[in-house]
Amino acid sequence: MITVVHRRYVPYAHAHYAGNLVDGAYSLGLFGDVATEVCIRLDGDEGLFASYSDVQFRAPVQAGDVLEVTATVTRMGTRSRTVDFTCAVVCRGTGGSGARVLPEPIVAVTATGTVVVPPRPPSGLSAAPETGRHG
Numbered sequence: 001m002i003t004v005v006h007r008r009y010v011p012y013a014h015a016h017y018a019g020n021l022v023d024g025a026y027s028l029g030l031f032g033d034v035a036t037e038v039c040i041r042l043d044g045d046e047g048l049f050a051s052y053s054d055v056q057f058r059a060p061v062q063a064g065d066v067l068e069v070t071a072t073v074t075r076m077g078t079r080s081r082t083v084d085f086t087c088a089v090v091c092r093g094t095g096g097s098g099a100r101v102l103p104e105p106i107v108a109v110t111a112t113g114t115v116v117v118p119p120r121p122p123s124g125l126s127a128a129p130e131t132g133r134h135g
Contacts, residue, residue, distance in 0.1 A: 015063040064093015
């Protein structure tokens with residue numbers, strides 16, 4: 001239906017464990033970012049993450065890595081969208097400022113999640129634009 005891809009460098013400040021390992025929540029945060037773009041592109045709204053039905057941590061993510069995060073919508077309900085996520089390491093830090101491009105990406109995390117968006121206005125009506133003025 002739609003696929004959105006983000007790439008992100010993992011800074012050394014995010015290393016949480018020995019060996020410059022990054023916690024799994026880092027990838028889940030990236031899934032939230034790419035899901036937001038999916039909702040904007042499909043629905044014109046950031047939407048909300050409702051749940052994960054499956055998360056698999058398959059390989060380590062390390063500081064100095066470059067990640068490619070992909071979200072693919074697999075089902076669209078009236079207000080919900082089921083999304084398959086993949087976080088793959090495409091470049092691996094080798095220590096200090098060194099890094100190398102990997103010949104094949106390493107799939108580090110996969111997940112399936114559900115996002116929800118507000119109901120669409122009835123046909124022929126549009127939501128009132130936000131003016132920035134309140135009162």
